[in-house]
Amino acid sequence: MRRAVEWAITTRRSVRAFLPEPVSTDVVEAILNTARFAATGVNMQPWKVHVLMGAAKDRVCAAIRNVDDDPALAAEHGDEWAYYPLEWTSPYLDRRRAVGWQLYSLLGIEKGDKASMHAQHGRNYQFFDAPVGLFFTVDRMMNQGSLLDYGMFLQNIMVVARTYGLSTCPQAAFMKYHRIIEQELALGAQEKFVVGMSLGYADEERIENSLASEREPASSFTTFHKE
Known part of the structure; x- marks a missing residue:
């Protein structure tokens, strides 16, 4: 059991190319039914999930892409809340740059090629x-505090998906277009967009899926206090 859990956690990675093979609603519901056991302060269970498939997914994607491909329209949108630091410093900036250039290098996108970068980000x-x-x-x-609970819920989804042979990619990129998402899904006024996520079968033939970001060992961020 321990090895199975460790396998699911350590094989989780952000996949950026998926196969067209469908995933049934039963499997999605089963994953969510397991993920719901995430720890949550005073049992608030603050999460709400919208599952997009088929025509509904295509409609929302098209609405966002139409804006994202128009610089003037895209400039009218922005994140509702700050996910990333307002000022980047080392080592966080170094890690951000490293994973970005690793991905672009795999895809053959050279520094300064803004068109190709935009196209890749648009995916x-x-x-x-x-x-x-x-x-x-x-x-x-x-x-x-609810965002802490949410992080554990999201991690559960990504780890449980591995047990079904599925992969995921959590996507903060969608935060910029939260107003479009709110409109397309007719979200209530009290619903605040948190993040998006891709779910499906990884296309292992695609070069971008060979990217595995490096993680620091526990010894680099852990201090033991014994006295």
Whole structure:
């Protein structure tokens, strides 16, 4: 059992190219039914999930891409809340740059090739061709603690998906277009967009899926206090 859990955690990675093979609603529901056991302060269970498949997914993706491909329209949109630091410093900036250039190098995208970078980034808004897209929202009354709960819920989804032979990609890129998502899905006024996620079968033939970002060993970020 321990090895199975470790395998699911260590083989999880952000997949950026998926096969067209469908994923049934029963499997998606089974994953969510397991993920719901994430720890949550005073049992608030703040998560709400919108599952996009078929025509609904295509409609939302098209609406976002139409705006993202128009610089003037895209400039009118922005994240509702800050996911990333407002000022980047080392070592976080170094890690961000490293994974970005590793991906672009694999894809043959050279520094300064803004058109190719835009096209690759735009694949976020197609869920990287995954058959299932997930959007997560939270009640606006919730505070920062609920985002901690949400992180554990999201991790559960990604780990449990591995046990079904599925892969995922959590996507903060969708945050920029939260207003489009709210309109297309007719979200209630109290629903605040959190993040998106792709779910499906990884296309292992695609070069971008060979990317595995490096992680620091526990010894680099852990201090033991014994006295």
